[in-house]
Amino acid sequence: MIKRILFFLAFILQFASLQAGIVVLNGLTHMYKVENGQIYKGKVSLQNTGNAPQNVKIFLQDFSYKADGTTYYTAPHTNEKSNTGWIKLNTNLVSLNAKETTDVYYEITVPDKDLQSGSYWSVIIVEPVEDIKPSNNTPGVNITSIVRYAIQVITNYDTENVKPALKFESVKVEKAGKQQSVKIGITNNGNVYCKPTANIEIYNRRTGEKVGTFSSLQMGLLPSTSKSFDIDISKILPDKYNAVIIATDEDENAFALNVELEVKND
Structure with a gap:
């Protein structure tokens, strides 16, 4: 039935x-x-x-x-x-x-x-x-x-001379099945719409050796709003890392943040 x-x-x-x-x-x-x-x-x-x-x-x-x-x-x-x-x-x-x-x-x-x-x-x-x-x-x-x-x-x-003001509100590593990603919350505190991309450069915490650079998709961000920019880091082995996150808009305005990451097995 x-x-x-x-x-x-x-x-x-x-x-x-x-x-x-x-x-x-x-x-x-x-x-x-x-x-x-x-x-x-x-x-x-x-x-x-x-x-x-x-x-x-x-x-x-x-x-x-x-x-x-x-x-x-x-x-x-x-x-x-x-x-x-x-x-x-x-x-x-x-x-x-x-x-x-x-x-x-x-x-x-x-x-x-x-x-x-x-x-x-x-x-x-x-x-x-x-x-x-x-x-x-x-x-x-x-x-x-x-x-x-x-x-x-x-x-x-009148936006020719108006710059975005991007702020990192959160950074976290999440795992879904076999895919591991860094989710970066970015807020646009400025007065103009922009289309940023988030990039992350990951370094071995002990040796300082660069492990890799990874990027999110470009997304539009209105003033006084925020979005999660997701970056796939499934290729990174479980360990503790230092990282630099850089958000860059279509006009090459850049905003950076230093963070520590821990990639776990589960």
């Missing part, structure tokens, strides 16, 4: 995935260099990859995140660096037929007044609307799986 139920649920999920699937075609980060009083235009390109029509809501929210993996979506204007008041969407609801593609347009109107130099941002949320409503009169199981997209709209105002 349990096997039949599991098979039935799997069939429903597979069937639902064939019906509709909304994807964003032109990226999840839209960035603009802006000036006072100017208007900028953009669009979000959507496609319904499924075989059934799909309604989609589009709306604005503020957005932030932390290195522990927590993400915050909040009401417009809750972030002091929010640009939600600058953005006007041409619609809040679209209907896409099967395999159809459409564009949602927006305008960014930058206030004609003095602003603090730096990055301002928000996200455009794209959320499919579930049309099937549960009914107590209908036997069976209704399962809804909705994938929401958050498209960052970042506006950089």
Whole structure:
């Protein structure tokens, strides 16, 4: 009986995935260099990859995140660096037929007044609307799986001479299966969006010999947010080491930290 139920649920999920699937075609980060009083235009390109029509809501929210993996979506204007008041969407609801593609347009109107130099941002949320409503009169199981997209709209105002201020908030070694990694929490205390990479140079503590240099992926980091930059060090043998961690952004601004590492067997 349990096997039949599991098979039935799997069939429903597979069937639902064939019906509709909304994807964003032109990226999840839209960035603009802006000036006072100017208007900028953009669009979000959507496609319904499924075989059934799909309604989609589009709306604005503020957005932030932390290195522990927590993400915050909040009401417009809750972030002091929010640009939600600058953005006007041409619609809040679209209907896409099967395999159809459409564009949602927006305008960014930058206030004609003095602003603090730096990055301002928000996200455009794209959320499919579930049309099937549960009914107590209908036997069976209704399962809804909705994938929401958050498209960052970042506006950089007078940032030519603004530097990021990166701070290391945590460094720890973690092991998952056969993979061992250094997780480096980095906070952006500056006023401008940047895209840092974390590098670690590891040295034998007894001899001072360099064991290796390893790097994380490059990731975007908004002001007053933090992320965990993970570096695979599975090739390093268990021992105690000295290390230098260097965070470097796309403009070669660098921030360094000396640490001691212990790589364990388990």
